[in-house]
Amino acid sequence: MSQKIMIEQVTRIEGHAKVSIILNDDGAVQDAQVHVTQVRGFEKFVQGRPFYEMPSLTARTCGICPVSHLVASSKACDQILAVRIPTTAIALRRIINLGQIIQSHALNFFYLSSPDLLLGMDGDPAKRNMFGMLDKHPQVVRDGIRLRQFGQQVIERLANKRIHPSWIVPGGVASPIDATTRDQILSEIPEVLGIITRTLDWYKKSLNDYQEYIRTFANFPSLFMGLVTKEGRLEHYHGNLRVVTARGSVLADQLAPDEYESFIGEAVEPYTYLKSPYYKPLGYDDGMYRVGPLARLNVANECGTPQADQELAEFHCLDKGAVLSSFHYHYARLIEILYGIERIQQLLNEPDILSDNVRAHAEVNNYEGIGVSEAPRGTLFHHYKVNEDGIIQSANLIIASGNNNLAMNKGVLQAARYYVRPEKLTEGMLNRVEAVIRAFDPCLACSTHADGHMAMQIEMLDPDGKLIDTLTRE
Amino acid sequence: MSGNTTIKTFVIDGNPVSATESETILDVARQNGVNIPTLCNMSGLTSTGQCRLCMVEIAGSNRLTPSCVTKPEEGMEVVTESPRLLKYRQMILELLFSERNHICAVCVTNGNCELQSMAQRLEVDHVRYEYLHPKFKVDGSHPKFEVDHNRCILCGRCVRVCDEIEGAHTRDLRNRGIQTLVITDFDGPWGESKSCTSCGKCVHVCPTGALAEKGKSVAEMAKRRQFLPYLVMRRKGASK
Numbered sequence: 121m122s123q124k125i126m127i128e129q130v131t132r133i134e135g136h137a138k139v140s141i142i143l144n145d146d147g148a149v150q151d152a153q154v155h156v157t158q159v160r161g162f163e164k165f166v167q168g169r170p171f172y173e174m175p176s177l178t179a180r181t182c183g184i185c186p187v188s189h190l191v192a193s194s195k196a197c198d199q200i201l202a203v204r205i206p207t208t209a210i211a212l213r214r215i216i217n218l219g220q221i222i223q224s225h226a227l228n229f230f231y232l233s234s235p236d237l238l239l240g241m242d243g244d245p246a247k248r249n250m251f252g253m254l255d256k257h258p259q260v261v262r263d264g265i266r267l268r269q270f271g272q273q274v275i276e277r278l279a280n281k282r283i284h285p286s287w288i289v290p291g292g293v294a295s296p297i298d299a300t301t302r303d304q305i306l307s308e309i310p311e312v313l314g315i316i317t318r319t320l321d322w323y324k325k326s327l328n329d330y331q332e333y334i335r336t337f338a339n340f341p342s343l344f345m346g347l348v349t350k351e352g353r354l355e356h357y358h359g360n361l362r363v364v365t366a367r368g369s370v371l372a373d374q375l376a377p378d379e380y381e382s383f384i385g386e387a388v389e390p391y392t393y394l395k396s397p398y399y400k401p402l403g404y405d406d407g408m409y410r411v412g413p414l415a416r417l418n419v420a421n422e423c424g425t426p427q428a429d430q431e432l433a434e435f436h437c438l439d440k441g442a443v444l445s446s447f448h449y450h451y452a453r454l455i456e457i458l459y460g461i462e463r464i465q466q467l468l469n470e471p472d473i474l475s476d477n478v479r480a481h482a483e484v485n486n487y488e489g490i491g492v493s494e495a496p497r498g499t500l501f502h503h504y505k506v507n508e509d510g511i512i513q514s515a516n517l518i519i520a521s522g523n524n525n526l527a528m529n530k531g532v533l534q535a536a537r538y539y540v541r542p543e544k545l546t547e548g549m550l551n552r553v554e555a556v557i558r559a560f561d562p563c564l565a566c567s568t569h570a571d572g573h574m575a576m577q578i579e580m581l582d583p584d585g586k587l588i589d590t591l592t593r594e
Numbered sequence: 595m596s597g598n599t600t601i602k603t604f605v606i607d608g609n610p611v612s613a614t615e616s617e618t619i620l621d622v623a624r625q626n627g628v629n630i631p632t633l634c635n636m637s638g639l640t641s642t643g644q645c646r647l648c649m650v651e652i653a654g655s656n657r658l659t660p661s662c663v664t665k666p667e668e669g670m671e672v673v674t675e676s677p678r679l680l681k682y683r684q685m686i687l688e689l690l691f692s693e694r695n696h697i698c699a700v701c702v703t704n705g706n707c708e709l710q711s712m713a714q715r716l717e718v719d720h721v722r723y724e725y726l727h728p729k730f731k732v733d734g735s736h737p738k739f740e741v742d743h744n745r746c747i748l749c750g751r752c753v754r755v756c757d758e759i760e761g762a763h764t765r766d767l768r769n770r771g772i773q774t775l776v777i778t779d780f781d782g783p784w785g786e787s788k789s790c791t792s793c794g795k796c797v798h799v800c801p802t803g804a805l806a807e808k809g810k811s812v813a814e815m816a817k818r819r820q821f822l823p824y825l826v827m828r829r830k831g832a833s834k
Contacts, residue, residue: 168729168731168732169732170732170734170740170742170808172808172809172810172811173700173702173811173812175811175812176699176700176811176812176813177700180699180700284699286704286811286812286813286814289811289814290809290811294811294814481809483737483808483809509733509734509735509785510734510808511732511734
């Protein structure tokens with residue numbers, strides 16, 4: 121008799137999901153599925169709107185990373201205008217995108233994941249959160265808050281607003297920055313560099329404690345995809361896509377993001393509203409790939425900033441080929457925070473960063489635009505078609521988290537098989553399954569709104585839907 | 595001004611005020627620093643009493659009176675603010691919000707919108723009526739401007755400015771009720787209008803994001819209306 125264990129809701133993630141763990145007749149874990157339970161409908165309701173509203177409209181996809189959507193969307197609109205945008209505007213967009221990545225990574229690592237790492241997977245769920253952390257590790261909490269604040273303030277100082285600014289616009293950015301803004305950000309860089317350096321220090325030392333999780337948290341061969349520069353460096357704004365294999369060798373390089381439809385397919389599964397993108401040349405679902413910090417560090421030869429390059433070299437030694445364990449998303453996130461801070465410093469010191477030439481104006485010159493950038497969670501695609509008046513006819517978005525859907529499902533199954541003992545179900549077992557999802561840092565509904573409380577309920581049902589056992593966390 | 599102007603004295607909110615024959619209650623209130631809420635009214639354009647926000651109470655009458663089209667009478671006692679007036683004004687705004695799509699956060703005039711600031715002023719924090727949101731097509735056919743009927747409150751300012759100031763009368767209204775639309779010429783695409791001079795006055799008198807310059811991003815469309823009193827003054831000067 122097969123049974124099903126449900127984890128609903130998955131906690132400490134962005135958005136809403138539940139997990140089904142399906143048991144076979146012998147009571148062993150047979151399958152696991154991550155269900156993304158909300159449908160948003162953005163691609164449909166933006167139809168009929170003028171294209172220059174798209175950055176702000178699509179930014180509403182997410183309250184955590186609106187900036188990522190603003191960047192990808194504005195890049196798609198740049199193509200519709202068919203303009204070359206000013207170099208200062210590109211640098212400013214890069215800075216705000218990195219500010220976004222820093223704050224989002226800090227949010228995941230410190231606020232959402234550090235309770236699992238420092239208080240233990242089996243810790244009391246009532247204390248396994250930021251408040252419990254504040255009791256036991258107040259300095260780590262302070263560091264996390266400060267890093268997130270730095271990222272948010274980079275956004276606010278450039279765009280005058282932390283959440284949903286409308287400063288990134290088709291053709292560039294709405295206004296230049298002044299010397300005070302630049303100097304303010306620059307003056308805080310030594311402090312935040314200190315914080316991320318000491319965080320990396322303690323995290324690397326504690327890696328030995330996590331060996332079991334490293335072995336079992338979505339640790340399997342897959343492809344990795346991310347943007348790189350022409351030289352193969354880490355890239356979050358422009359560049360082309362590179363796909364590497366589990367062995368770490370480059371399978372495809374400098375793929376033009378504009379041609380994504382030729383190499384990325386989107387499959388639909390009946391159990392989730394989230395599509396399952398795959399790398400077309402290898403087919404569904406051998407073409408499973410991962411994106412995000414782990415993937416970006418796996419595809420990049422180097423970072424291009426001094427400290428992050430040292431860290432990357434060390435990171436690449438974790439595995440013989442590509443670093444395969446999704447647990448290392450945490451590690452990769454810290455390295456990207458370090459890179460982000462160093463890169464912001466480089467960009468702010470560029471000679472023309474205060475230039476007034478930050479926006480190109482044009483009418484509709486192309487009826488199609490594709491904007492691709494790296495969001496905190498991975499490669500983000502915005503693809504619009506407009507009519508001659510600039511009214512949106514169709515839109516396709518591949519949200520970063522969606523790229524990881526296949527890998528996340530496989531990772532949840534791996535962890536469920538390893539940890540879940542249905543005959544003696546404990547909260548800690550299921551927390552490990554959730555922690556795998558947290559490692560991917562999915563932004564599922566791309567929203568900070570919680571409908572109701574984020575409780576978790578696990579139900580064991582027989583095939584007729586009869587409730588056999590329940591475990592509830594308030 | 596001629597020598598035999600009749601001056602009428604009356605009371606607004608307990609204060610004695612005076613008006614010439616041509617002035618409305620709203621004109622006199624404004625001269626005396628009393629800020630009666632309005633949306634369709636615009637100084638320099640004919641008042642039409644469409645939005646009903648400027649309703650005031652007059653002693654001895656149970657009916658509310660639109661102050662923009664009512665001339666004061668000798669000894670009249672006018673009240674511009676009361677719980678009853680606030681209730682109706684809030685209701686008018688709520689009905690406007692429930693009729694078409696006024697989602698401020700993604701509107702080009704966010705932060706520069708008269709409907710939005712009026713709602714803030716009158717403390718409308720809920721809309722008690724169901725959102726109707728009929729779906730109207732955005733007309734982006736004009737090279738410089740766009741019209742988004744979904745943001746329109748049918749105040750008619752664009753129609754009047756085009757007729758009275760520009761003299762083109764490109765715009766008018768068609769249909770009735772919720773289906774009412776501001777149209778261009780004989781309801782053709784704006785870009786194909788023979789009468790439109792592309793002067794942009796309609797765009798700048800529009801209180802919301804219904805008429806906007808193309809290419810403006812969210813919250814970027816601030817309206818510039820300095821031209822209106824100047825043009826009105828020149829017209830008056832020319833007709834003398």
